[in-house]
Amino acid sequence: HAKAAGRNTYQMFTREMHTAARQRLAIENSLRSAVANDEFVLHYQPQVDPANGRLVGFEALVRWQNPENGLVFPDRFIPVAEETGLILEIGRQVFEKACRQAAAWREAGLPPVKIAVNLSARQLRQPDLPETLSAIMKSCGADPGMMELEMTESMTMERPVESIRILGAFKEMGIGLAIDDFGTGYSSLSYLKLFPVDKLKIDRSFVKDIEVDPDDAAIASATIAMAHTLGKKVVAEGVETQAQLEFLVRHGCDIIQGYLFSKPLSAEEAELYLSKRGEEQGDSTRMRYVRE
Ligand code: C2E
Numbered sequence: 001h002a003k004a005a006g007r008n009t010y011q012m013f014t015r016e017m018h019t020a021a022r023q024r025l026a027i028e029n030s031l032r033s034a035v036a037n038d039e040f041v042l043h044y045q046p047q048v049d050p051a052n053g054r055l056v057g058f059e060a061l062v063r064w065q066n067p068e069n070g071l072v073f074p075d076r077f078i079p080v081a082e083e084t085g086l087i088l089e090i091g092r093q094v095f096e097k098a099c100r101q102a103a104a105w106r107e108a109g110l111p112p113v114k115i116a117v118n119l120s121a122r123q124l125r126q127p128d129l130p131e132t133l134s135a136i137m138k139s140c141g142a143d144p145g146m147m148e149l150e151m152t153e154s155m156t157m158e159r160p161v162e163s164i165r166i167l168g169a170f171k172e173m174g175i176g177l178a179i180d181d182f183g184t185g186y187s188s189l190s191y192l193k194l195f196p197v198d199k200l201k202i203d204r205s206f207v208k209d210i211e212v213d214p215d216d217a218a219i220a221s222a223t224i225a226m227a228h229t230l231g232k233k234v235v236a237e238g239v240e241t242q243a244q245l246e247f248l249v250r251h252g253c254d255i256i257q258g259y260l261f262s263k264p265l266s267a268e269e270a271e272l273y274l275s276k277r278g279e280e281q282g283d284s285t286r287m288r289y290v291r292e
């Protein structure tokens with residue numbers, strides 16, 4: 001009896017593994033054709049100076065526009081892309097699109113705005129990443145001053161000495177640097193001091209309950225104070241409510257990103273938002289959260 005049950009468990013296990021492996025292979029294969037067929041699009045989420053409601057930058061967020069599945073969000077495919085190495089080509093395409101967009105907006109005479117692009121762990125492990133990105137900027141006519149790179153705390157802390165070198169190279173090129181999801185990884189403050197980054201981004205998990213959870217409030221306000229002492233600016237991500245905004249502003253947070261001001265926008269919507277940058281971004285122009 002036990003033997004039979006064991007065999008069933010075994011069969012079920014292999015069947016599940018088989019299905020998971022097949023699914024993964026399917027994603028991998030369609031990702032490969034997505035790379036070849038240029039199926040990635042960027043959406044742009046505004047970053048706002050809370051002192052005046054003005055747009056200061058956009059974070060470029062990749063979406064996979066798939067003919068069968070529609071718009072696929074990064075959490076669904078970035079991990080597979082990372083495992084298979086396809087992330088290197090996807091990351092290149094993303095950076096190139098962001099550079100083209102920055103150059104196009106400048107050419108159209110729109111107000112200057114920074115575009116932040118997310119890097120993956122595997123990209124950061126490429127010793128020639130600064131040269132690769134520099135070549136892309138040149139070919140697109142994008143100035144390094146228009147671009148910013150976001151990498152997570154855990155990514156940079158994984159190989160801190162190499163990170164210092166590579167971040168230093170970006171800094172020298174004039175590209176802006178931000179540490180993403182700050183507070184979620186383990187951080188060595190002595191290394192953080194040596195990273196030539198301009199900004200820390202407080203992870204949205206701390207922002208969520210910021211006005212009710214004293215621990216989250218303490219982490220957020222301590223992060224802001226520490227960043228300022230180190231000469232860095234602070235971006236809060238995932239800001240959805242007026243109460244969260246008020247807490248962050250009261251504690252000196254420099255830049256706000258989140259559904260309260262705007263969801264991530266298509267390139268066309270972002271251009272419209274950018275063209276209104278000089279005007280008051282009052283409640284009427286503030287786009288409240290609607291599912292992308
Ligand atoms: P992230 O870099 O921390 O990006 C912020 C995520 O928070 C985005 O999700 C954004 O849409 C979402 N978000 C923004 N405001 C709010 C808000 O007020 N409330 C809530 N609940 N969420 C908000 P998204 O676009 O799904 O991206 C998820 C993650 O995928 C990103 O996290 C980033 O780690 C990764 N990712 C996105 N684009 C790229 C890319 O081009 N390359 C790489 N390597 N990773 C990317």
Ligand code: MG
Nearest residue numbers: 059118150180
């Ligand atoms: Mg990011």
Ligand code: MG
Nearest residue numbers: 180181201237
């Ligand atoms: Mg983030």
Ligand code: MG
Nearest residue numbers: 181203204237
């Ligand atoms: Mg985050």
